[in-house]
Amino acid sequence: MKKLIEIRNLSAGYEDNVVLENVNLDVFSGDFIGVIGPNGGGKTTLIKTILGLIKPICGELILHISKTNIGYLPQVNQIDKRFPISVFDVVRSGKSDSALFSSFHRNTAEKEKAESLLEEMGIISIRNKAIGELSGGQMQRVFLCRALMNNPELLVLDEPSTYVDNNFEGELYMKLKELNEQMAILLISHDVGTISFFVKTIACVNRNLHYHPSNIITEEQLTSYNCPLQIITHGNIPHTVLKLHDEHERHEHTH
């Protein structure tokens, strides 16, 4: 197993507002880490720091791979959906390390790569559509294609299941499981119930980071650092235990 990223005693945030404090995390090749935690807990700050978009306040971030070897799928609401750009160009932008002087190259390999990714995701038919004409699921597929353009060693996804239907959500996670055979994955989600069936390990982020070297978390672990989330266990049949708002009520079982 190759170590891809080391985070040591890292604090990060915006201006005077520290969002993450004293975080430690190692990411190895083959990892599939689900990053969970409450809104505002620092999940997005964590990956933006890893991507170099936010400078750490203190601590260390060591990348053993180049920055362009990290594929990134941002939150959809970060994207201007009315921007005049076609699906094909969005996907090609994933290979933007070659963009600088690309106007006079033929970029055949780049175009073929983009086409084969669109084909693989089943959205080659919408390649000439504008980004604003797509459904939520289609848009996530396009951004996944873009993130994969560089054949990354690490794929970072920020809430890829927002604005998509349940059908696509399942499809997406199956796809990620498949991709995990070739690359490490860091997946942010608020939907602990679903991702726990797919991820291998879990990092719970709420100002601090607690790493669980399995995809099973117990209620004690969650409540011990204020992760007011759903609770997941694995039985013969995967099931989720929803914690009720009232502490004294019985736990409700759902599938």
Place this chain on the structure above:
Amino acid sequence: MNILIELFSYDFFVNAFLASMLAAISCGIVGTYIVSRRIVFISGGITHASFGGIGMGYYMGINPLIGAGIFAILSGMGIQLFSSKGKVREDSSIAIWWSLGMAIGIIFVYLTPGYAPNLMSYLFGSILTVSAGELWLMLALAIIIILFFTFFYRTILYISFDEDFARTSELPVNLFNYLLMILISLTIVLNIRVVGIILILSLLTIPQATANILTREFGRMMVYSVGFAFIAAFIGLLISYFADIPSGATIIFTQVIIFGLVKLIKY
């Protein structure tokens, strides 16, 4: 038809024609970037801040457009600096530069002894009095813009669409942001003579909005915008000449009519 040929025998009309063509090229391309990236308000701030330079130009007895250029570039940088480093909210930062520039301009025009000639032409434009020297500058700018946007088309497109993602791909985002800000400033300043400070935002937004009805592709939007800007400028120029009404305002009126027609046809 004869009357058109006759018009083109006048130097001032040929100059006006060339000015509208060159304005269409620079404003069409740069405006597409401005509209796509939603920085119309920043552009408005730069435009009005440049009035400070015009006032100082009058006062110091240099070409007001040189003063306007310096003020435009400084305010463009200043807006970015205020909001990124100075922790001022961006729209507030724009408003500060916008009004500061206007205030400086008004004070220096007032302090300039005697009457400030052509002041109205900077405020409202005067395409029929564009000089040959200004035309050469506009030509140089048009060529620089065409080359820059052709050569760095994908870089500009990717940075505009998703700046964070472009950063993760290690594109020189900050450098391009500043270069493009300088190009916006120069475009605004050199086109002030065509439609004036008060109205120049229209050249940077209405043809683009019209083009955007027909296409949702960045490159095509630039080409269509240049086309619409040119058609409107030429028709507006003719109407203003024959009806003897102000050219800048007529050009903008024509742009809006074309926008309405295209919208109606596509509806």
